[in-house]
Amino acid sequence: MLSDRDYMRGPQPSRWLEVMWPDAVTLLVIINVAVFVLQVFGVGSSVIVMPDGTSERLPWGAFSLQALLQGRVWTLVTHMFVHGNLFHLVCNCLMLFFSGKGLQSLVGPRYFLYVYFIAGLGGALLEVLVGWMVGQPHAVIGASAAVIGVFVAMAVMLPQEVVTAMISLIIPVRVRMWTLALVVIGVSTVLGILETLRVIDTGIAHFAHLGGALTGMWFMRILGYGGTPVTYERLWHERQRREAGRPAVAATNVRRRRRVVDVNEPDSDTFVPSLTKKEFIEREIDPILDKIATQGLGSLTHEERELLERARQEIMERESKGKGKA
Numbered sequence: 001m002l003s004d005r006d007y008m009r010g011p012q013p014s015r016w017l018e019v020m021w022p023d024a025v026t027l028l029v030i031i032n033v034a035v036f037v038l039q040v041f042g043v044g045s046s047v048i049v050m051p052d053g054t055s056e057r058l059p060w061g062a063f064s065l066q067a068l069l070q071g072r073v074w075t076l077v078t079h080m081f082v083h084g085n086l087f088h089l090v091c092n093c094l095m096l097f098f099s100g101k102g103l104q105s106l107v108g109p110r111y112f113l114y115v116y117f118i119a120g121l122g123g124a125l126l127e128v129l130v131g132w133m134v135g136q137p138h139a140v141i142g143a144s145a146a147v148i149g150v151f152v153a154m155a156v157m158l159p160q161e162v163v164t165a166m167i168s169l170i171i172p173v174r175v176r177m178w179t180l181a182l183v184v185i186g187v188s189t190v191l192g193i194l195e196t197l198r199v200i201d202t203g204i205a206h207f208a209h210l211g212g213a214l215t216g217m218w219f220m221r222i223l224g225y226g227g228t229p230v231t232y233e234r235l236w237h238e239r240q241r242r243e244a245g246r247p248a249v250a251a252t253n254v255r256r257r258r259r260v261v262d263v264n265e266p267d268s269d270t271f272v273p274s275l276t277k278k279e280f281i282e283r284e285i286d287p288i289l290d291k292i293a294t295q296g297l298g299s300l301t302h303e304e305r306e307l308l309e310r311a312r313q314e315i316m317e318r319e320s321k322g323k324g325k326a
Contacts, residue, residue, distance in 0.1 A: 119149020122215030145212030
């Protein structure tokens with residue numbers, strides 16, 4: 001192809017910039033690791049006196065009611081970047097990397113960061129609030145609430161997607177994302193209550209996990225997700241119903257046409273051909289559904305995922321209008 005030849009490609013961005021400038025997920029992982037290295041060398045730790053009179057040595061960035069009363073409002077954010085030990089850091093970074101990459105590919109880096117920080121903040125506030133109400137004040141550290149919020153946000157977008165969960169880090173189990181999200185919410189709630197009643201003592205901020213999960217879910221609902229799941233299977237059935245309503249003769253004469261690209265036309269990521277909704281679905285969405293059926297969901301490019309998202313929005317708008325007329 002002409003585009004494969006070096007003299008047809010035009011100026012290319014520096015590969016060094018791509019390597020040296022990480023995306024939002026990788027950048028967060030790097031920051032968490034760098035902060036932990038500083039913690040190992042004793043930078044930024046101090047003894048914090050809690051409202052009940054007990055004292056505890058914690059990183060300066062830890063969030064607590066006492067820190068908030070002392071005016072250290074920055075701990076609302078900094079607590080997400082400090083961790084208790086290496087295992088705590090590794091678990092959070094691994095989950096952040098895999099869940100974060102998935103969510104970022106769906107909504108982009110900006111909304112991914114919104115989910116991350118809002119979920120982390122919501123989880124910390126719920127943990128501290130519950131501790132204050134039951135008379136067990138303590139500090140909150142770690143990115144667990146933010147990371148769980150990211151995972152639940154992705155589960156809201158792709159509830160039927162099947163993932164592999166590791167039970168006790170040993171037994172692999174295939175489960176739908178939404179089912180796994182409900183398990184996380186349920187376990188966090190039960191363990192949080194047992195911890196509050198002092199039946200168990202795990203040293204884990206379970207209500208922070210719960211708050212992060214609920215906040216991530218709430219934010220995705222604001223963005224328009226979380227209603228009746230519009231999955232790829234539903235898009236496929238929508239296509240089948242559409243084709244079933246066509247005349248039999250017309251269906252046999254339909255020939256899918258390739259998009260013709262003018263080499264003199266300037267490149268544009270936002271270029272959309274002027275097609276009707278029906279033509280758009282036939283020419284753009286149907287080939288993608290065929291690709292999913294033959295090669296799987298992982299074979300889709302970023303542009304193909306965006307086209308499917310537009311189709312999903314179209315179906316949701318049509319359903320909402322139909323309910324309004326009823």
